[in-house]
Amino acid sequence: MTFTDDDLNISDQDIADITSRLANLQNADPIAVAIRAAVAKVNDYTLRYQISEVIQLEPLTPASVQGQTYFAQRQDLSSVSVQSGSGQVFNTPADYTLNAAAGSITVVVNGAIANPTALFINYTSDSRFKRLVRPIVLWDLYGQMGPRASNIVDQYKDAIAELTAIRDGKFPDLIEKTIPDPQLSPAKGAYGGTRHVRFTRGPRFGDDDDD
Secondary structure: OOOOHHHHOOOHHHHHHHHHHHOOOOOOOHHHHHHHHHHHHHHHHOOOEEOOEEEEEEEEEOOOOOOOEEEOOOOOEEEEEEEEOOOOEEOOOOOEEEEOOOOEEEEOOOOOOOOOOOEEEEEEEOHHHHHHHHHHHHHHHHHHHOOOOHHHHHHHHHHHHHHHHHHOOOOOOOEEOOOOOOOOOOOOOHHHOOOOOOOOOOOOOOOOOOO
């Protein structure tokens, strides 16, 4: 999962203003630094759970029309494939164009998707991840520039509340990751080696070596 300046949903002028006010010799790209910190925070809270959604065979339209645009139920898509009801898989950009951020596909005129075709879409959505990272980044950046606007504070509080609920297992729809129990993991030597060091016990204090 990645997060970029574009995912902040603020204007290019706002990005330029923030960079101009906060950049210095020690921090030439304050937005990138804030994004890394926010991503780390979200990853820490959600360590146990898979917050990206993997969607299979979501219906797009029962009867496609060339030149028309159709929207998935989510945005910020990756690993996208589009297929017909019979299982024929179509290609981009020859058969359709994809707007991953908007979660939409447009059927190409004279492509392999004939009129009318029932279309289904498979994808992974990072929209929840980006929705949680965004207010944390903005809270950090605007806080460095002065008092934060009330909407920035409220959105940050909402994000932290949701992250806390995720961490505490209050979203049964989320899939728990399989994390090896460190107590069951094989012991390793320094630097990740697998060779074990065996210690032998020498004579105890008070033993008489002459006996």
